[in-house]
Amino acid sequence: MASTTKTVTIHDRCCVAQPHSGEVAAEQSLPLTFFDMLWLHFHPIKRLLFYPSSCSASNFLETVVPSLKQSLSVALINYLPIAGNLIYPLESGMPEIRYVSGDSVSLTIAEASEDFDFNYLTGNQAREANEFYPFVPELPEPKIEPESGFRIIPLIAIQITLFPGTGICIGFTNHHVIGDASSIVGFIKAWSKVAKVGGQNDFLVKNDLIPIYDRSLIKDPSGHRANIFWNQMKLYPYGSPVSSFPNNKLRSTFILQKDEIQILKNLVLERKPGFVRLSSFTVITAYVWSCLVKSAKKSGENVDENEPEYFGFAVDARRRLEPPLPAAYFGNCLGFVVVESTHGILSGKDGFFIAAELVGDIISTKVNNNEELFREADEWLVKYGPLLTKRVMGVAGSPRFDMYDTDFGWGKPKKYEAVSIDGDGSMSLSKSGEFEGGLEIGLSLPVKKMDAFADIFYDGLKI
CATH class of the missing domain: 3.30.559.10 (Chloramphenicol acetyltransferase-like domain)
Structure with missing residues (x-):
């Protein structure tokens, strides 16, 4: 505390x-x-x-x-x-x-x-x-x-x-x-x-x-x-996972309103007119990922330009299975995809557009292609497990999740917080409780990196 x-x-x-x-x-x-x-x-x-x-x-x-x-x-x-x-x-x-x-x-x-x-x-x-x-x-x-x-x-x-x-x-x-x-x-x-x-x-x-x-x-x-x-x-002894206090971290919420999301989409489409379906998820995660990479230098990190940068996210696979699962299925049903670039590329002036293209391509080729999504499923642990020790950003939540309609009889919540992101380097993503069509982005970062990220995030929106 x-x-x-x-x-x-x-x-x-x-x-x-x-x-x-x-x-x-x-x-x-x-x-x-x-x-x-x-x-x-x-x-x-x-x-x-x-x-x-x-x-x-x-x-x-x-x-x-x-x-x-x-x-x-x-x-x-x-x-x-x-x-x-x-x-x-x-x-x-x-x-x-x-x-x-x-x-x-x-x-x-x-x-x-x-x-x-x-x-x-x-x-x-x-x-x-x-x-x-x-x-x-x-x-x-x-x-x-x-x-x-x-x-x-x-x-x-x-x-x-x-x-x-x-x-x-x-x-x-x-x-x-x-x-x-x-x-x-x-x-x-x-x-x-x-x-x-x-x-x-x-x-x-x-x-x-x-x-x-x-x-x-x-x-x-x-x-x-x-x-x-x-x-x-079972090769690893079971240890009840413990979350340590993130003593040097700050939590911040960044809101992108509907018109700001559309501006990001328009910017990408001007550069990459070949996008068939450019989703809010694509532009938001690409923008946050690129801003996060760019914040490294400003916060005092020394990262080699050739250092790999990864972005991974889980995909609700219920309707992607054959046959599809009912939406009410209770359990885990997630597929996984990861895209990779380098620190130098994503921290450059075109980092956002390159990130958007990478995320858009993986959605087109794997997320929306059931056969490709599960082709390497047997190797998910071996392939993606080691990335947890690398420079990787993930996503907790989805633009579809609306925690603000969770009413116990006192009205809607004032705030939702995904506390788990303190320990795994993910951004949280959910519908906004304030703005129709807007989305909330939650981040937990060390103080210097949060300050640097916020400056880059808001300056980018002004431009």
């Missing part, structure tokens, strides 16, 4: 399970597909939603918290695997996700001291990254069961924090193996909808919001990708 005077008081640590009833769900086991297996050793994913609220401490503890607990319990009726665990073999066997009766979600109820400034945390300006961690829940520690031969690893934790008289923050931490962003965001929104309508499960059923878990829907063309990935993963 940035200051020793800032504290968070923990009022309660509890576990929330599905409601007790005569029809208690039996054990539910989900094998890991090759899409899931990729994320066994990935760091936890951390998200925060901040809501303005004049709620008092007494109203929070006596009314808001019981309502959220009850609605979470109801939402779990359809999301039992989230309350379950990753069952990780100590010796032999394959990992799987397993729910047994009584499994639950870890929930922390907290209150921030008045030293925390809700408006500061929910702004777009550069803010100290450490300030956000008191509101991020930690996953419960894994348990080793020697008699069963498994390590039992919890999959999600939630924290609800009151800023008395100013706001409420709901924080989520999940193991990536349980599901990709599409799945976890779906769960968060399902919970919010149940909370808003008063804890009625039939609302999800009537509105066709029930997740689908059938792993047999994923057809593995080679028939052994899950085994290939598991054989590679």
Whole structure:
């Protein structure tokens, strides 16, 4: 934390399970597909939603918290695997996700001291990254069961924090193996909808919001990708990924409004009129990537001009499989693509246009070509794993994700923060909560690099 005077008081640590009833769900086991297996050793994913609220401490503890607990319990009726665990073999066997009766979600109820400034945390300006961690829940520690031969690893934790008289923050931490962003965001929104309508499960059923878990829907063309990935993963001892405090980092949000995105598209089309479909994703990621590369010199980094620069992103593969998966499929279903250039090229005056061409080409040749997207799937770990130690930028989120329609009954959030980007060099990307058609870009960078990036980003837009 940035200051020793800032504290968070923990009022309660509890576990929330599905409601007790005569029809208690039996054990539910989900094998890991090759899409899931990729994320066994990935760091936890951390998200925060901040809501303005004049709620008092007494109203929070006596009314808001019981309502959220009850609605979470109801939402779990359809999301039992989230309350379950990753069952990780100590010796032999394959990992799987397993729910047994009584499994639950870890929930922390907290209150921030008045030293925390809700408006500061929910702004777009550069803010100290450490300030956000008191509101991020930690996953419960894994348990080793020697008699069963498994390590039992919890999959999600939630924290609800009151800023008395100013706001409420709901924080989520999940193991990536349980599901990709599409799945976890779906769960968060399902919970919010149940909370808003008063804890009625039939609302999800009537509105066709029930997740689908059938792993047999994923057809593995080679028939052994899950085994290939598991054989590679089990060479490394399981270590519960820990996020260290980014003591020298700032978090900033950069907004591109609809007309600014169109200007970037027009600039690219003037230089590269051959683009058939130039997406907002292409120009935004290309612009951020090139600005980030250019900020190296200005922030004091000494990077050789021939040093490779990589940009990689995940692709929702549900509709790209054969046959396509239903949109409600819950789990991981992501393909991967990476483009490469050099530091000297991207930091030059045409860096943005070159980056846009690289991103546009990979989307055209691989993302929109199902056969090409999965052609090298067996080698994803071997090919892309080593890039994590290189100069690489990734993307957390998507222009399709709208976290600002997540309404628990208090209206839309004031701010969404993807805290995980503190540790993996990614930019976050989501729909803007302020501007129709606009997009939010989140970055977490060392102080000097953030200052340099911001100058280059805004100067480029002026030009």
